[in-house]
Amino acid sequence: MEFDGLALDLFFCSEILKLSSLHYGLWADPGAEPLTLDNLRAAQRRYTEALFRLIPGDTRSALDVGCGLGDVARGLVARGIRVTAISPDKNHGRYVEGAGENVRFVQSRYQNFSSKERFDLVLMSESQNYFQPGVCFEQTSRFLRPGGHLLVAGMFRKSDGKPFPDHVNVLEEFIGQGASMGFEVVENQDITGNVLPTLTLVHGAMRSYIDPSVDLLQRYAQTSAPVKARVLGLVFRRQLEELRGIYRYLLAKTDPDAFAEHGTYRMLLMRRGLSATRAA
Ligand SMILES: C[S@@+](CC[C@H](N)C(=O)[O-])C[C@H]1O[C@@H](n2cnc3c(N)ncnc32)[C@H](O)[C@@H]1O
Structure with missing residues (x-):
């Protein structure tokens, strides 16, 4: 929810809770770890590492869709990957721009983004719910090279789940829409409990x-x-x-x-087929 161009939930996380990532993190031992901000920060670092483990070794370039506070983009650059990081929030540029010449920031929604570059990886870490799945796969078909990977990590609605604020994507429909456009699921990890x-x-x-x-x-x-x-x-x-x-x-x-009942959190790695047609 935006107020004067500011996403209030993201503002709450970065400016009030002083987190350095905007994702939910990955708790190693849910139920046993005390619920503290320090443990949340550790969970966020663990989540980012888990994302990196899913990235294919031959990845040289990546499009980070909805880069937030840029920790994932900076981690990709540190791994020798050239990154284009996008976000509609102009404040997010300052978090990635200091990360060297291998990263550039573009202030844009994914819906409006355009580039001639074809990336090895398109990454959506908790950004896939800001647009419809049609937008996700059409745009990704434009920017991902055939054989490249789409890595999506975030909340989905269960097919029988009630609408949950902001969670536009129903998991099975999302995967089905991807399949119809030549995206095959390579990994589907359920980390809801974490x-x-x-x-x-x-x-x-x-x-x-x-x-x-x-x-x-x-x-x-x-x-x-x-x-x-x-x-x-x-x-x-x-x-x-x-x-x-x-x-x-x-x-x-x-x-x-409500989330445990109606939602599910996935790390989904999808491969764009070699014969998939490119969106116009
Ligand atoms: C929950 S944050 C996640 C940030 C970061 N990827 C992370 O994992 O910490 C969502 C990000 O998506 C961005 N966003 C919002 N609407 C978007 C859109 N239509 N297209 C691309 N990014 C969008 C937000 O500005 C923010 O940077």
């Missing part, structure tokens, strides 16, 4: 810190200046309602129980 602690942690932090802080502010305003508080409440009624809506959305998006 990402759930992150949702529990973030959801719990919102409940534990934001709810009581808002409550405290309200009580303070209502007791110290009841008339002003009522007037302000009326004047800013629409804005306050919007803020409540944003908060409800963020709570729903991080609800671990």
Whole structure:
């Protein structure tokens, strides 16, 4: 959900929780590891390593779709891979641009991205839900060389799952659409259980810190200046309602129980067939 061009959930992770990645990470021993920010950071490093293990050894160039804070792009560059990193968020450029001459940043949505380059790898780490699967495979057919790989890691909706905020892709439909366009699944790892602690942690932090802080502010305003508080409440009624809506959305998006019931988190490696036709 965007507010004045800012994705609030991503802002919460980078500026409030001070994380250096925007993905959910991979917990080694869910249920046993204490839910702390340090363990979340370790889980994020583990996730990035798990992504790298899936990248075929002959990869020389990569398109990082939705690069976020650039840790994956920087890791790819450190492995000798030339990277084009894209994101619609202009702030994300500063995270990748210092990583040397082997990386360039393009501020763009994937829907609008264009390039003459054909990459060995197209990577979507938690960015595939920002566009429809048709866009994903049509665009990827333009930029991925035949025989190259598409690596998608992120949340999907189960086929019988209810819509979950922002999760536009249903796993089976996504895989089916890819198959119809010449993308064959090479790896399909289910790491749902290993990402759930992150949702529990973030959801719990919102409940534990934001709810009581808002409550405290309200009580303070209502007791110290009841008339002003009522007037302000009326004047800013629409804005306050919007803020409540944003908060409800963020709570729903991080609800671990709803996700466990309706969602699944996959690391999917797909290979573009040699005979697949190129999108015009
Ligand atoms: C959840 S973050 C993931 C960032 C990073 N890939 C990671 O794993 O930490 C999603 C990223 O996708 C970007 N994004 C949002 N809409 C997009 C779109 N239409 N096309 C490409 N990227 C998009 C966001 O700006 C952000 O950089």
